[in-house]
Amino acid sequence: MPPIKPLTRHLVRVFATPDLEGTTAVVYRLDESLSSSDMQAIASNDKAPATCFIHQVSAQECNVRFFNATHEIQLCGHGLLACAKVLAEYDNALSFRLDTPQTVVEAHVSQEDTRVEIQLDALPSYAVDIPLWAKDCFNIPPEAASLAGPDSGYWVMRWPQSTALDQLNVNSRVLVENTQRALIVTQKSQVEGYDYGFRYFAPQHGVIEDKATGSAHRVLLSYWHQQLNQCNFKARQYSKEGAELVGRVVNGDVWISGNVDIQR
Structure with a gap:
């Protein structure tokens, strides 16, 4: 099996405030897709709450997958927010469609502050x-x-x-x-x-x-x-x-948001 090419690693803090630590996600932006076993191996090594892999399909649409140290996560809220923040660092855009194994998610990155927001179907x-x-x-x-x-x-x-x-x-x-x-x-x-x-x-x-x-x-x-x-x-x-997590309910959808910062 050929070795995995070195990947650019982004450590992102999500849902933090000056008084609350929040959580972290590791985000990799892929030039080519990886196998599930390769992604799980990388996530097991990272041992982060979520390790996220972005494979960009077009300027504003991406396939994303999430893993913790032992399992694939079908839908990871803080991982989605972290992915949108990383994409905004690379692309001249603030809105993205993130295609997860479970659903397609709309994401918006604020220009004014550190807030990122994602839209999901409500789950009553x-x-x-x-x-x-x-x-x-x-x-x-x-x-x-x-x-x-x-x-x-x-x-x-x-x-x-x-x-x-x-x-x-x-x-x-x-x-x-x-x-x-x-x-x-x-x-x-x-x-x-x-x-x-x-x-x-x-x-x-x-x-x-x-x-x-x-x-x-x-x-x-x-x-x-x-x-x-x-x-x-x-x-x-x-x-x-x-x-600290912020959210709103609009026309049967929920919008989840919070502070998101890429750690330098």
């Missing part, structure tokens, strides 16, 4: 009974549960506003043994300036707890749009690193 959730395994999974029980997406989609579990989400313990073993869905834990925010808080867990897919999760924000924008009857949101992710 529906209320269900709290599963029996929840009593073994959490040190503090949830008050409500919902499902979003297919069997490999998401649990959305809500806690009272008085609960300190950063004190919530989640048993990864119980999750792996009982569901293939990722888990989003959320609550109406108790912090001024934020509408809701959340955390994200997907040990079934190699993510014990994510630092900052655009795909979870996509689900929660629809969820809290139904709960609060509003369209514009700012959210705080209560990972150890912390993150």
Whole structure:
């Protein structure tokens, strides 16, 4: 097998503020396509929350794929934002169509500040009974549960506003043994300036707890749009690193945005 050509590597920080670390993505802009095994090998070496590969089809359209250290990620919110930022560095354009294995995403890069925004189809959730395994999974029980997406989609579990989400313990073993869905834990925010808080867990897919999760924000924008009857949101992710995510609901679509900076 011929060696992989040296690739230009971009380290991008996403969803950070002066007080919150956000998360990172490694982005490679490819001149020619790579095999899935080559991309997974590179991502395993990077060990980043997301390693992203852009293969440009035209001036404003690209194929993109995402990997963590162990798995391919079908749709990575912060990876999409990072890819758009890198593309804007190369091209005289601020809008792009990003073709992922799951869907085509429109992305816009701001000229005025560090904000990047992506458009996704809404992913509504529906209320269900709290599963029996929840009593073994959490040190503090949830008050409500919902499902979003297919069997490999998401649990959305809500806690009272008085609960300190950063004190919530989640048993990864119980999750792996009982569901293939990722888990989003959320609550109406108790912090001024934020509408809701959340955390994200997907040990079934190699993510014990994510630092900052655009795909979870996509689900929660629809969820809290139904709960609060509003369209514009700012959210705080209560990972150890912390993150700030902004979003809006417009005509059945969700727009996810946040600060995105290429690390020099």
